[in-house]
Amino acid sequence: MAKHEYSYYPGCSSQSGASSSNLMRSVNSMCEELDVKLNEIPDWNCCSASIGYGSGSVLPRVSLSARNIALSEEANPGQDIVATCAACWLSTKEASERLHEDEGMFKDVNTALAEANLKLNNNTPVRHMAEVLIEDIGFDALAEGVKKPLEGVKIAGYVGCQTNRPFGIAGESFENPKYLDKLVSSLGGDAIESYEKKVQCCGGALAFSEPEKSQEMIHGIIEAAYDNGADMIVTPCPLCQANVEIYQDEINARYNSKFEMPVVYYSQLISVAYGRNSKDAALDGQLIKAKKLEEIAG
Amino acid sequence: MSLNTAMVEKYRNNFLQEVAGNVEEGDWVKMCMQCGVCAGSCPLGNAWEHTPQKLFMMIRANKRDEVLTSDSMWMCTSCYNCIVRCPRELPITHIMHGLATYAKKLGLAPQSNPTQWFSETFWNNMMKKGRVNELKLGLSLYFKDGFVSGIKESIAHQKLGMNMMKAKRMAPMEIMGGHGVKDLSGLQKMIKKAQDIEAERLEANSK
Structure with a gap:
C-alpha cells in the first residue's frame, strides 16, 4: 500500500492532449517517487473555473463542484480530494465551504444532485497538491529523497x-x-x-x-x-x-x-x-x- | 413585463436593496467603508471605468443603469487580491461576479465586452460535454468576429498552435468531440434544475 492516498481531481487542462498535460505527466512521476497514490474521481466534470460566472450563476456553479465531491465520496470514501489545478482547487474548496455555511444552498444543491442520482454529504477536505507536499510529506522528507x-x-x-x-x-x-x-x-x-x-x-x-x-x-x-x-x-x-x-x-x-x-x-x-x-x-x-x-x- | 422592468418597478429608488436581495453576496455592499484598498489592489484597476469602491458607492446612490450596464465588473480577473485585503472582509470578487451575472440575466450586460462574450462561450463549451474542449474554445475565440477575421487570427497564431501540438498540449482530434463525462444527461439535468431553482427565486423576488 502506498504511503499516502488521495482522491484525485485532475481537471480539464490536465487531460491527455490538453494544455497542461505536462503537469499531469510530471505529477504522475513525482507521485511514484513520493509513494503517493492518486485515485482519480470517476467521471469528474469541469468546475467552470472562475470565468464561467457570467452564464453559470451561483447555484449551477456550486452544483458542478458538488457533483465532483459527491462522486469522490461515493468512489473514494474517507480520502481527501486533491487537485493540482488552482482553479479546480479554488472552485471545489469554495463550494464545499459555502455549502457548510449555507444550509439553504446545501439543500438546493442536493435537490439538483438528485437529478443525477447523487447525494452530497460534504465531509471531505479539499486540498491542493502543494499542501500534500508541505503538510503531509514536508520539506525535510522531500530533501532526503533528492x-x-x-x-x-x-x-x-x-x-x-x-x-x-x-x-x-x-x-x-x-x-x-x-x-x-x-x-x-x-x-x-x-x-x-x-x-x-x-x-x-x-x-x-x-x-x-x-x-x-x-x-x-x-x-x-x-x-x-x-x-x-x-x-x-x-x-x-x-x-x-x-x-x-x-x-x-x-x-x-x-x-x-x-x-x-x-x-x-x-x-x-x-x-x-x-x-x-x-x-x-x-x-x-x-x-x-x-x-x-x-x-x-x- | 421583462424581468428588468419588474425589478425596477419593485425596488424603485432602492438599488441597494435590489442588490442585497438578488446579487451574489450583495448584502455585503452596505458594509463597504470606502477605503479604496480594493481599487488600489486590482491588477487591472486602470482598466475599470468604475472601481469596486466606486461601484459600491454608486449602488448606494441608486445609479442602477450606470452600474448594471458598465463593463467594469467584466474586468475582474478573479485574482482575489481585493478579498484578502478588504479590512471589512467583503467578498468583493464574488460581488463583482454577482453584479456581472445579474446584469446579464436582466439583459443589461454590455454585448461588446470580450470577457462577457468569453465567459458565455466558456460555459456553453463546457456544458456540451461536461468538460472544457480547449481546442474548440480557442477556435471560437479566433472566429469570434466572423470567418475572414477568424482565418487571419488563425494564421497569426499558427506558430503558437503548432508549438502546442508538438508539445502534445493541443490535440487536433479534439475537434471530433474529445474528452467528456459519461453521465452527460445526469449532469445536464442537474444544471437545469439548479438554473430553474434560481430563476424561480428571481422571478418571485421581482413580484
Whole structure:
C-alpha cells in the first residue's frame, strides 16, 4: 500500500492532449517517487473555473463542484480530494465551504444532485497538491529523497493568484508566500526570494479576452524574473504556466523584448531532482525548453 | 413585463436593496467603508471605468443603469487580491461576479465586452460535454468576429498552435468531440434544475 492516498481531481487542462498535460505527466512521476497514490474521481466534470460566472450563476456553479465531491465520496470514501489545478482547487474548496455555511444552498444543491442520482454529504477536505507536499510529506522528507540536486539553477517562484488567494497554504502570507522558495531550496536549487512578482496576476482567463491588458502584466512577470537573474520560473498553476510561457513570442513582438524564459511546474523540478529523465518529467512539454533541467535529467 | 422592468418597478429608488436581495453576496455592499484598498489592489484597476469602491458607492446612490450596464465588473480577473485585503472582509470578487451575472440575466450586460462574450462561450463549451474542449474554445475565440477575421487570427497564431501540438498540449482530434463525462444527461439535468431553482427565486423576488 502506498504511503499516502488521495482522491484525485485532475481537471480539464490536465487531460491527455490538453494544455497542461505536462503537469499531469510530471505529477504522475513525482507521485511514484513520493509513494503517493492518486485515485482519480470517476467521471469528474469541469468546475467552470472562475470565468464561467457570467452564464453559470451561483447555484449551477456550486452544483458542478458538488457533483465532483459527491462522486469522490461515493468512489473514494474517507480520502481527501486533491487537485493540482488552482482553479479546480479554488472552485471545489469554495463550494464545499459555502455549502457548510449555507444550509439553504446545501439543500438546493442536493435537490439538483438528485437529478443525477447523487447525494452530497460534504465531509471531505479539499486540498491542493502543494499542501500534500508541505503538510503531509514536508520539506525535510522531500530533501532526503533528492538524488540529483538542482545545483546552480536560479529559480523564480511564481505562486500566482488562486493557489495563494483566498485560501492559500496554512502559515503562509498572501503577500509574500515562501513555500515555493523553500521547495526549490529543498531540491538543492537557488531560490530567488526577492522575486517581487511572485503573486502578480497574469490575467487568468482574461489573457484570452483581453490579451493586451494581460500581456502587459505577463511582461512584468517575465521581466522581473530576468532582472533577478533567474534561469527559469516555477509555478504551481496551469493557467499561470500557460499564460507566462506561451505568449512570449507575442510579447516580444509587442514590447520589442527578447524573452525566452522557461516556465516549469514544481512537479517537474521534483521529478528531475528525484532522478527521473526528461520525458518522465515532461520537459518535452515545454514550448521554451528548460535546458538547465534537461542537462541535469540527462 | 421583462424581468428588468419588474425589478425596477419593485425596488424603485432602492438599488441597494435590489442588490442585497438578488446579487451574489450583495448584502455585503452596505458594509463597504470606502477605503479604496480594493481599487488600489486590482491588477487591472486602470482598466475599470468604475472601481469596486466606486461601484459600491454608486449602488448606494441608486445609479442602477450606470452600474448594471458598465463593463467594469467584466474586468475582474478573479485574482482575489481585493478579498484578502478588504479590512471589512467583503467578498468583493464574488460581488463583482454577482453584479456581472445579474446584469446579464436582466439583459443589461454590455454585448461588446470580450470577457462577457468569453465567459458565455466558456460555459456553453463546457456544458456540451461536461468538460472544457480547449481546442474548440480557442477556435471560437479566433472566429469570434466572423470567418475572414477568424482565418487571419488563425494564421497569426499558427506558430503558437503548432508549438502546442508538438508539445502534445493541443490535440487536433479534439475537434471530433474529445474528452467528456459519461453521465452527460445526469449532469445536464442537474444544471437545469439548479438554473430553474434560481430563476424561480428571481422571478418571485421581482413580484
